[in-house]
Amino acid sequence: MSGDEWFPHKREDGETVGYVVAAGELWQALDILGRPVAGPGEWVEAEDALEARGLAMLVEPHTLVDGGHQRRVRIVEVTREWVTVVDDELGAAQAIGGDHETFTLPVPVGDRLV
8 A cells, every 4th residue: 555545634733643545435544553443434434533543542552573572662753654662671661861672663564563
């Protein structure tokens, strides 16, 4: 799916909360990480799903699936092209001045970030 086919959906404050993409004759809502939020439907339904989802999930810890390994991470940056996460073993990502391993994943992240 080409990035040209991703239509950003923005909140009232101008922050992008996800994307709407064509799904045959319908529309699919994708979160900011490129993951489906709801099944295909009408454009307004896709926008409503993105509004309901919002960005709160970005502050929660996630699991990075890398090879057969899993590690707890936190999201530190999201763009249309990539997401950067930092290792959060035992909550270490919140420690100031620590040397934390970072990982950059292409968007959409698929099932590598759960």
